[in-house]
Amino acid sequence: MKNKLADCLRPLLLGALLFTAAAGAEVRPLDRVAAIVDGDVIMQSQLEARLREVQQTIGRRGAALPPEHVLTQQVLERLIIENIQLQIGERSGIRIGDAELNEAMASIAQRNGLSLDQFRAALARDGLSYEDAREQVRREMIISRVRQRRVAERIQVSDQEVKNFLASDLGKLQLSEDLRLASILIPLPEGASSSAIQNAERQAREIHAQLRRGADFAQLAIARSADENALEGGEMGWRKAAQLPPPLDAMVSSLKVGEVTQPLRTPGGFILIKLLERRGGEGEQMLRQETRVRHILIKPSEIRSLEDSQRLAERLYQRIQNGEDFATLARQFSEDPGSALNGGDLNWVDPNALVPEFRSVMGNTPVGRLSRPFRSPFGWHILEVLDRRSVDSSDQFREQQALNALRGRKYDEELQTWLRQIRDEAYVEIKI
Structure with missing residues (x-):
């Protein structure tokens, strides 16, 4: 504990x-x-x-x-x-x-x-x-x-980028598995001289050689890395391969657990990445539950109190129970302008898009049954559940995953650049 x-x-x-x-x-x-x-x-x-x-x-x-x-x-x-x-x-x-x-x-x-x-x-x-x-x-x-x-608010991902990503081999791979990674970064300032670049590359290759001889990655990260995660042993947490800038994305995807990439030049310097663990990769179908429902809404107003609205909803409920047509009464009485002309029909809806009161009553009403009048923030409702179905939302889920991955990739690059920029621009005087 x-x-x-x-x-x-x-x-x-x-x-x-x-x-x-x-x-x-x-x-x-x-x-x-x-x-x-x-x-x-x-x-x-x-x-x-x-x-x-x-x-x-x-x-x-x-x-x-x-x-x-x-x-x-x-x-x-x-x-x-x-x-x-x-x-x-x-x-x-x-x-x-x-x-x-x-x-x-x-x-x-x-x-x-x-x-x-x-x-x-x-x-x-x-x-x-x-x-x-x-x-x-x-x-x-x-x-x-x-x-x-x-950083984050400056990152934009277009619809075309998402489509291109989903169509790419790397995009398909990214959606199939998660990778737990660790990194070591040997930094380079902007406009580094050729001798500084050579020196950083030499350091990175020395570290890679030590790792091949069995040196501890976490210890070297703590001692040598300039990355944000250095003091955590280089741990980056779980990432998708596509969240890394190319060609690191493809290099990491081809690693076996425990292997380390060759040193690679990035905008921030020379980086080495170790694959600690893999998970996922099943590509399960994502199903979303939808309900076909219609309702009648009675709103309180300046001339009709909340109690009067409830009494009218109760009367309409009894009239439907007695055989009157739901759609006809909805067109005549419902104060939901989006559905009244359609006989109260909301068509197929995702329960998560509804207010909790409506969602709860709808979820507890069997198909073909009428609910008793109930109150929501909008007023008093009567609803009838017409049907239920499961919809494959895998495409929407994959698009959201692709968007998150592309934003994550851009964020990581932009964050390191921004941190280096604010450090370079700050007045810092070491006194020890």
């Missing part, structure tokens, strides 16, 4: 604790500035607190720790990138209110099968205060929204 709770906050948004000056460890007499980042600072105590957290995480994985000076440099760089993004959020007016933050904390507790009080106690046993955890989540939410504004 302790390991689970220690890790439960980490994957929420960004995967790391965000200790800033406003909520850092308690002040110590020997605390000093570790780095100046634009208009803010990172304190030595913050760096040490994050370093301890990363060391504990690596220890729980059973991986060997890299030299402390190497790990310290990686951790400090992560703190700098996070600090820059938090400052962007502050300037952009991004705020996370207490009510929204409370909902997020309650959701985290619920996902771990705990009440909020139990969650507080579990955090305390794990050496974390609830207040620090709240600030951690607040910062992660801010950074996520900064990225949504600066």
Whole structure:
């Protein structure tokens, strides 16, 4: 349980604790500035607190720790990138209110099968205060929204791109399986000189050679990678092959579990990717349930109260029960302009597109039966279920998967470019 709770906050948004000056460890007499980042600072105590957290995480994985000076440099760089993004959020007016933050904390507790009080106690046993955890989540939410504004909202995927993707061999492969991946990135600045490119490629090939000799991928990622996921041992999580830029997508698809790609030049530098696990690949048919239904809607108004509307719906219900034609009464009385002229017929509908009250009554009414009058936010209804069917929605599902994959691919590329850009543009002075 302790390991689970220690890790439960980490994957929420960004995967790391965000200790800033406003909520850092308690002040110590020997605390000093570790780095100046634009208009803010990172304190030595913050760096040490994050370093301890990363060391504990690596220890729980059973991986060997890299030299402390190497790990310290990686951790400090992560703190700098996070600090820059938090400052962007502050300037952009991004705020996370207490009510929204409370909902997020309650959701985290619920996902771990705990009440909020139990969650507080579990955090305390794990050496974390609830207040620090709240600030951690607040910062992660801010950074996520900064990225949504600066990166995700700029990504556009056209209908033609989706069609081309679905028609491609890679698109078909992408829809068939999920891949759990890890990466190591040797970075290159924009406009890198030929000697810098050669040096980065040499480093990447040295790492690849070490991996072939049996070196631990996670340890090398922690020590050498400049990617966002370096301190997690390079773990990228589950991805579709098509979420990676070509030709990495095809290279990863051809890997066996445990294999690593050759170093490949990307816009961000030289990258190596390891395939940790595969899943999926069945391509199951996706069925959606639809209902053919008709209804009569009676709305309250200035001249007809809610009670009067209910009484009219009851009278119409009795008239239908007594043999009068549903469609005729719908044309005469229903106040749903979209269906009244069609005798109240809504045609085939997806239950998920309906308000909960209508969906519930419709789902509990047998085919060919009339419901008793019931109330929804629109007024009082009588409905009749005419038929039900299962519809193959595999095409729509595949299109959505393709859209998600293409957006994911563009997002990963754009995010790394943007992070490198904001780091290059920021004033950073290392003081240790």
